[in-house]
Amino acid sequence: MQKSNVDIRSLQIGFGGLKVLENLNLHVETSEFLVLLGPSGCGKSTLLNAIAGLIEVRGGEIQIGGRDVTWAEPKDRGIAMVFQSYALYPRMSVRRNMSFGLTVAGTPRDEIERRVGEAAQMLRLTSLLDRRPSELSGGQRQRVAIGRALVRHAGVYLFDEPLSNLDAQLRAELRVEIKRLHARLGATMIYVTHDQIEALTLADRIAVMQGGVIQQLDTPKKIYREPVNRFVASFVGSPAMNFIPGRLARGSEIAFIAGVNRVSLNGYAFRSQPTDAPAVLGIRPEHIELTAANDPSSVSARIEMVEPMGADTLIWCRLADGTAFSFRHDADAQVRVGDTLTVCFPADALSLFDETSGQRL
Amino acid sequence: MTAVAQPLPAARRPKRMTAARWGLYAFIFVTALYFLLPLYVMVVTSLKPMAEIRQGNLLALPAAPSIDAWIKAWTSACTGLTCQGIKIGFLNSLRILVPSVVISILVGSLTGYALSLWRVRGANILFGAMMVVAFIPYQVFIYPLVRVFSFTGLGQSLSTIVIIHTIFGLPTMTLLFRNYFASLPVELFKAARVDGAGFYQIYARIMMPMATPMIVVAVILQTTGIWNDFILGLVFAGRDNLPMTVQLNNIVNSTQGERAYNVDMAATLLTALLPLVVYFGSGRWFVRGIAAGAVKG
Numbered sequence: 337m338q339k340s341n342v343d344i345r346s347l348q349i350g351f352g353g354l355k356v357l358e359n360l361n362l363h364v365e366t367s368e369f370l371v372l373l374g375p376s377g378c379g380k381s382t383l384l385n386a387i388a389g390l391i392e393v394r395g396g397e398i399q400i401g402g403r404d405v406t407w408a409e410p411k412d413r414g415i416a417m418v419f420q421s422y423a424l425y426p427r428m429s430v431r432r433n434m435s436f437g438l439t440v441a442g443t444p445r446d447e448i449e450r451r452v453g454e455a456a457q458m459l460r461l462t463s464l465l466d467r468r469p470s471e472l473s474g475g476q477r478q479r480v481a482i483g484r485a486l487v488r489h490a491g492v493y494l495f496d497e498p499l500s501n502l503d504a505q506l507r508a509e510l511r512v513e514i515k516r517l518h519a520r521l522g523a524t525m526i527y528v529t530h531d532q533i534e535a536l537t538l539a540d541r542i543a544v545m546q547g548g549v550i551q552q553l554d555t556p557k558k559i560y561r562e563p564v565n566r567f568v569a570s571f572v573g574s575p576a577m578n579f580i581p582g583r584l585a586r587g588s589e590i591a592f593i594a595g596v597n598r599v600s601l602n603g604y605a606f607r608s609q610p611t612d613a614p615a616v617l618g619i620r621p622e623h624i625e626l627t628a629a630n631d632p633s634s635v636s637a638r639i640e641m642v643e644p645m646g647a648d649t650l651i652w653c654r655l656a657d658g659t660a661f662s663f664r665h666d667a668d669a670q671v672r673v674g675d676t677l678t679v680c681f682p683a684d685a686l687s688l689f690d691e692t693s694g695q696r697l
Numbered sequence: 698m699t700a701v702a703q704p705l706p707a708a709r710r711p712k713r714m715t716a717a718r719w720g721l722y723a724f725i726f727v728t729a730l731y732f733l734l735p736l737y738v739m740v741v742t743s744l745k746p747m748a749e750i751r752q753g754n755l756l757a758l759p760a761a762p763s764i765d766a767w768i769k770a771w772t773s774a775c776t777g778l779t780c781q782g783i784k785i786g787f788l789n790s791l792r793i794l795v796p797s798v799v800i801s802i803l804v805g806s807l808t809g810y811a812l813s814l815w816r817v818r819g820a821n822i823l824f825g826a827m828m829v830v831a832f833i834p835y836q837v838f839i840y841p842l843v844r845v846f847s848f849t850g851l852g853q854s855l856s857t858i859v860i861i862h863t864i865f866g867l868p869t870m871t872l873l874f875r876n877y878f879a880s881l882p883v884e885l886f887k888a889a890r891v892d893g894a895g896f897y898q899i900y901a902r903i904m905m906p907m908a909t910p911m912i913v914v915a916v917i918l919q920t921t922g923i924w925n926d927f928i929l930g931l932v933f934a935g936r937d938n939l940p941m942t943v944q945l946n947n948i949v950n951s952t953q954g955e956r957a958y959n960v961d962m963a964a965t966l967l968t969a970l971l972p973l974v975v976y977f978g979s980g981r982w983f984v985r986g987i988a989a990g991a992v993k994g
Binding site: 410 | 882887891892894903907
């Protein structure tokens, strides 16, 4: 099967009176790794299931490889899918699990054997081929599930939270494996997750979803550096972005005022002409810098808590007006709870959001 | 300074047999006796010749145990006009049992599968209706069904009784399998659909192999139910296919002259043998199957 692109046009999905997706458009390029990221209930799994043909749509169109498959059976869409709960057939060996789809499709036996062997080697499953799923560990099971998808030589591979059932270490290992697989196969992959680290590490592009709407569709870097609204800003990144309420003030130069503190915005790329209005300043913990007390743009804060995280330390501070924020410092930092320190917020690393709409300014 | 000798820790295991425990065991023992006594009397009586039974020592062990009564019950007791023993009924019951069990489980599991995994329009209403109907007493259906079968020309026959058992087994079997399949992760079903398997392929190659514990439970329920059935067999099986229960009734209730208690007892025990064997042989599986349906994973 040839690698395919995916084109979704004004898709509508609902259950009873509930509208899950409304007028959703999305285009996935051939060979692209697209991640659908969002909290549970945002419609990302629903969208993936619709692409797979496992739930009925109310309206719109889904094209895979330029072919309208909106009403096609899952098997006729040129897709393969990996599920969160592995969904291996418990009464079949690993080999039969992987070959089941091909057997059903009537693929010649030597071709089946060749493809299973190839996938097993790629995923280091060769020695496990005759085992039952119950005799495998979680990581092995999920590799088998990925193998079962690979043998289909599908045009598009769909992943529905494939790593969510694994422990942290396995998750990291398998994440790398999936990334390597994508690099090697150059296949089109659509990957659903609620884990922003997975999204950032794997994706060519991320679609951040909330309430059935794609909030931002961009490269991981853009999503991280320039979130389009407060939802995207707070959902992506760990430790989370800090938000400081205040207002914009135009004077000799534009600045952000929060209580007694004043942050220069010289160098911030505004999307539209700024006005004097209430706003929220967002800054990631690693972008906050320690500075000398006489810096005019500095802000002084009291240390409330220190979280050593191994490679670095997360320091929780509180401004004079009571706003809390955290910032990341190297692990050798000599800081004590109760100390006061001065930090600055570099304008080129900031995000500013409208106070009411939450949109990026 | 000298080390002070510490007293040994003195936590003692509580006494195992308290008075309450004794009472409990006594109660269990008496209850077991209460249920076992009739069985004991039946076995003992079936091994006695009539002369000994007439003496009236119901609980006494047989002076000279003999299986003559068993042989007579099996081969030559009179069931109405013929005197060929209860073995005819045994064979009839087997001929009714095997196809009825197989077909009712097949139909029930297929219905349960369709109702649980495929989102059939109105599936819940259909299932609800099936459950409601399951609580209506058999007797209500008998006359209409007799009319239906006589109208279709099937009348009373082996096929008729098999169809009847399949129909009456359907609600229970459907419930059993529907709940089991509904407890499986739905992703398994989705994976099979993506793999291209159709309705019957998913049923036969994915779902039924997983349902082994449920199949065992279904076989036990249906085997004992159909074996013990009396009225449906009497009404629908036809004169040549009367099941063992009906034959047993004929032996026990239509004696001329002296009542042959030993033969009656032997015939009853023979009739009860198959369900007993099924229960003893599969008790472990039965419990496991019920639990497997209840607890997910």
